[in-house]
Amino acid sequence: MRPLPIGSRIGILGDGQLGRMLGCSAAMLGFDVVVMGPNEDSPAGRIAAHNICAEYTDKDALAELSVRCDVITLEFENVPVPAVQMLTDMDAKVHPGKKSLEVCQDRHLEKQFSQGCGVETARYWLIDSADTLNAALDELDGRGILKTRRDGYDGHGQVRLSTGDDAGAAYEKIGEAPAILETMIPFAGEMSVVLARSTTGEIVAFDPAENHHKNGILHRSIVPARFPADVQRRAVEAASRLIEALGHIGVLAVEFFVLEDGGLLLNEMAPRVHNSGHWTPEACLTGQFEQHIRAIAGWPLGPVTRLMDVEMTNLLGDDIDGHFGLRGPGAMTTLYGKRDARPGRKMGHVVKRLNP
Amino acid sequence: MRPLPIGSRIGILGDGQLGRMLGCSAAMLGFDVVVMGPNEDSPAGRIAAHNICAEYTDKDALAELSVRCDVITLEFENVPVPAVQMLTDMDAKVHPGKKSLEVCQDRHLEKQFSQGCGVETARYWLIDSADTLNAALDELDGRGILKTRRDGYDGHGQVRLSTGDDAGAAYEKIGEAPAILETMIPFAGEMSVVLARSTTGEIVAFDPAENHHKNGILHRSIVPARFPADVQRRAVEAASRLIEALGHIGVLAVEFFVLEDGGLLLNEMAPRVHNSGHWTPEACLTGQFEQHIRAIAGWPLGPVTRLMDVEMTNLLGDDIDGHFGLRGPGAMTTLYGKRDARPGRKMGHVVKRLNP
Numbered sequence: 001m002r003p004l005p006i007g008s009r010i011g012i013l014g015d016g017q018l019g020r021m022l023g024c025s026a027a028m029l030g031f032d033v034v035v036m037g038p039n040e041d042s043p044a045g046r047i048a049a050h051n052i053c054a055e056y057t058d059k060d061a062l063a064e065l066s067v068r069c070d071v072i073t074l075e076f077e078n079v080p081v082p083a084v085q086m087l088t089d090m091d092a093k094v095h096p097g098k099k100s101l102e103v104c105q106d107r108h109l110e111k112q113f114s115q116g117c118g119v120e121t122a123r124y125w126l127i128d129s130a131d132t133l134n135a136a137l138d139e140l141d142g143r144g145i146l147k148t149r150r151d152g153y154d155g156h157g158q159v160r161l162s163t164g165d166d167a168g169a170a171y172e173k174i175g176e177a178p179a180i181l182e183t184m185i186p187f188a189g190e191m192s193v194v195l196a197r198s199t200t201g202e203i204v205a206f207d208p209a210e211n212h213h214k215n216g217i218l219h220r221s222i223v224p225a226r227f228p229a230d231v232q233r234r235a236v237e238a239a240s241r242l243i244e245a246l247g248h249i250g251v252l253a254v255e256f257f258v259l260e261d262g263g264l265l266l267n268e269m270a271p272r273v274h275n276s277g278h279w280t281p282e283a284c285l286t287g288q289f290e291q292h293i294r295a296i297a298g299w300p301l302g303p304v305t306r307l308m309d310v311e312m313t314n315l316l317g318d319d320i321d322g323h324f325g326l327r328g329p330g331a332m333t334t335l336y337g338k339r340d341a342r343p344g345r346k347m348g349h350v351v352k353r354l355n356p
Numbered sequence: 357m358r359p360l361p362i363g364s365r366i367g368i369l370g371d372g373q374l375g376r377m378l379g380c381s382a383a384m385l386g387f388d389v390v391v392m393g394p395n396e397d398s399p400a401g402r403i404a405a406h407n408i409c410a411e412y413t414d415k416d417a418l419a420e421l422s423v424r425c426d427v428i429t430l431e432f433e434n435v436p437v438p439a440v441q442m443l444t445d446m447d448a449k450v451h452p453g454k455k456s457l458e459v460c461q462d463r464h465l466e467k468q469f470s471q472g473c474g475v476e477t478a479r480y481w482l483i484d485s486a487d488t489l490n491a492a493l494d495e496l497d498g499r500g501i502l503k504t505r506r507d508g509y510d511g512h513g514q515v516r517l518s519t520g521d522d523a524g525a526a527y528e529k530i531g532e533a534p535a536i537l538e539t540m541i542p543f544a545g546e547m548s549v550v551l552a553r554s555t556t557g558e559i560v561a562f563d564p565a566e567n568h569h570k571n572g573i574l575h576r577s578i579v580p581a582r583f584p585a586d587v588q589r590r591a592v593e594a595a596s597r598l599i600e601a602l603g604h605i606g607v608l609a610v611e612f613f614v615l616e617d618g619g620l621l622l623n624e625m626a627p628r629v630h631n632s633g634h635w636t637p638e639a640c641l642t643g644q645f646e647q648h649i650r651a652i653a654g655w656p657l658g659p660v661t662r663l664m665d666v667e668m669t670n671l672l673g674d675d676i677d678g679h680f681g682l683r684g685p686g687a688m689t690t691l692y693g694k695r696d697a698r699p700g701r702k703m704g705h706v707v708k709r710l711n712p
Contacts, residue, residue: 024380030691335386
C-alpha cells in the first residue's frame with residue numbers, strides 16, 4: 001500500500017469516544033474523516049467532515065462509505081464481520097481486516113488463536129447448555145467465570161460462580177448464549193500492551209500499562225506498570241507475536257493476567273485503540289490515536305518515547321459533574337461529548353502526571 | 357462567568373488551521389464547535405459540528421452563530437470589530453472582546469497602548485502621504501520600514517526603505533493606505549510570549565520562544581529561547597501587563613525584538629493562538645489550543661509545564677510533499693488539511709524534540 005496522501009478521507013465504523021479521538025488525530029495529520037455508526041448526534045459524528053447515520057450492515061450506507069473513503073477503519077470491535085466483507089467486496093480498503101475481527105469477537109477462537117501463537121490462556125470449557133455447564137463446574141469445585149463467547153464488554157455477559165450456585169440460573173442470566181467457563185485465575189495483577197503494526201509489518205509497542213478494574217470496568221491504568229521488567233518484556237513479545245499472526249494493521253490491545261510467579265495468561269484482545277492506552281497522547285511523543293491513523297494510512301509509525309510517569313483514571317457517569325473545577329496541577333482531562341451521563345457510562349478520563 | 361458546562365457549543369470566527377486545532381481541542385474537552393468563516397470546504401469547517409459559510413459581517417449569519425453558541429471566539433485577528441459589536445448587541449458572549457481586536461488591528465493604537473503599559477516599541481512616524489513619508493525619512497537617513505497600520509500579516513503590507521529609495525513608489529506599493537514608518541531595529545533576536553488569561557483574571561504564560569523568520573514568515577521557533585533568563589522573565593512580565601491591561605480573555609501572543617543590551621521592544625501582538633506556540637501541545641501538559649478553550653469557557657487554566665526542549669519548523673507550500681516519509685525519531689508532524697499547497701502557504705509544522 002502506498003502511503004495515503006494528505007487530504008485523503010478516512011472512514012471510521014463506530015461513532016463513540018474512540019472515533020472522536022481517532023477523528024481529531026486524523027484531522028491533525030491533514031486527513032478528512034467520515035464516520036458511520038447507528039447513533040444520531042454521536043460523539044464521533046459531531047467532529048466528522050461527513051456523518052453516515054446507519055446500522056453497520058446497511059448495504060447502501062456501506063456503499064456510500066466505500067465511495068467516500070480512501071481507507072476505512074473501526075473503533076468498535078463488534079462491527080459485524082459481514083459489514084467488513086461487504087466493504088471489501090466493494091473494493092474498499094479496510095484496516096484492520098476480517099481476521100482480526102473474527103478472532104477478537106469470539107472468546108473461544110481468541111483463546112485457540114492465542115494458544116496457537118504460544119501465548120497461554122486460562123483453562124476453559126465450551127458451554128452450550130446448563131448440562132455442559134454443570135459438567136464443567138464438576139471439574140472445578142463449582143467455581144469459575146461464565147462468559148458469553150460473543151458481545152461481552154465492560155463486564156457484561158459474565159457471571160461469577162461459586163460452589164453451590166445454580167448452573168441453570170447462571171446460564172439463563174447470560175441469555176443462554178454460546179459461552180465458555182473459565183477457571184478463576186489467582187492473578188497478581190492485570191497488564192495490557194497497546195501496540196501498532198504498519199502496512200510494511202513494522203511493530204511498535206507502547207510501554208505496558210498496569211490496569212485496575214472496578215465492577216468489570218477499567219478504573220485506572222498506571223505506567224510504568226509495577227511488574228518486573230522481564231514480565232513486561234515477555235508481555236510485549238507475546239503481544240508482538242499475536243499482532244503479527246493476525247496480520248493486523250493498526251492498533252491492537254492485548255490484556256494479560258500476571259500470575260504470582262510472573263507467568264502471563266492472555267485475558268483478551270481488542271482490535272482497536274483501547275481505554276488502557278488513553279494515557280499515551282499526553283505522555284508519549286505519538287499517542288495511540290495518531291499511531292492507529294498512521295498505521296492504516298500506510299505511513300511510518302511514530303516514536304512512542306514516554307516523557308513522564310502517569311496514572312489514567314476513567315470518569316464514569318456523574319464523575320464528570322463540575323470536573324473542570326477539580327483539575328489539579330499535572331492533571332489533564334479529556335471529555336467525550338456524550339449527551340447523557342448515565343451511571344457507569346464512560347464520560348471521560350484524567351491523565352495525572354506522577355513524580356513530577 | 358460561570359464555567360461553561362460540558363456539551364456547550366463554542367463558536368469560532370475564522371475557518372483556517374488555527375480554528376481546526378482549536379476545534380479539535382474543544383472537542384477533546386467535551387464541547388461542540390460551530391465554525392463561521394468565508395471559505396467553503398475549509399480546514400476548520402470540516403471538523404465542526406456545524407459550519408456557517410459567510411462573510412464575517414453577514415448579519416443573518418452572525419445571528420445564527422449567536423443563537424447556536426454559548427460562547428464565541430476567534431482564530432483570525434482581522435475579524436471586523438463591527439462583527440463582534442453585532443454579536444454583543446445580540447447578547448452573545450464573545451472572548452476575547454472588542455478592545456483586544458481594536459488595539460491589535462492597528463499598529464499605531466497597538467504601539468500607543470504598549471507604551472502606555474510601560475512596554476517600549478521602536479520609534480515610528482504616522483504616514484498618510486508620500487510627503488509625510490518623505491519628512492519622516494529625512495529624520496532617519498532615508499532608512500526605515502513602512503508598514504500599513506492595518507491588515508498586515510506574514511510580511512504583507514511592508515516595504516523596507518534604504519537611503520535613496522523613492523518614497524512615492526514605496527507608499528504606492530502598500531496601496532497608499534494609512535501607515536507607519538518604523539526605525540530599523542538592530543535587534544539581536546526575536547522572542548514571543550504566548551500566554552492566557554482566564555475569566556477570573558488568572559494569567560499563565562508558556563515559556564518564551566526564540567523565533568526565526570524567513571521572507572517575513574515565521575520559519576522556526578526554539579524553546580527554551582537562547583536569551584538570558586532575566587530577559588525572558590522581563591518579556592513574560594511585559595506580556596502579562598499587556599494582557600491584563602487589555603482585559604483579554606483567551607490566549608494572546610506578544611512578539612518582542614531583543615536588543616543587544618537585553619532591552620525589549622514590542623514588535624506586535626496577536627489576540628489569538630499563535631504560530632510561535634505550535635510547539636506547546638506536544639511539549640507541555642496543556643497546549644495553547646486547549647488553554648484558549650479553557651479560558652474562554654470560564655474554566656481554570658491548565659498547567660503549562662514543559663516536558664522537553666523543542667524546535668518547531670513551519671512547512672510551507674510543497675514542503676509537505678511526501679512529508680510523512682520524512683518524520684525522523686522525535687519529530688511530530690501536524691498538517692492543516694488545506695486543499696492547495698500554494699508556494700509560501702502554511703501547510704503544517706513539525707515539532708522536533710531536542711537533546712533527547
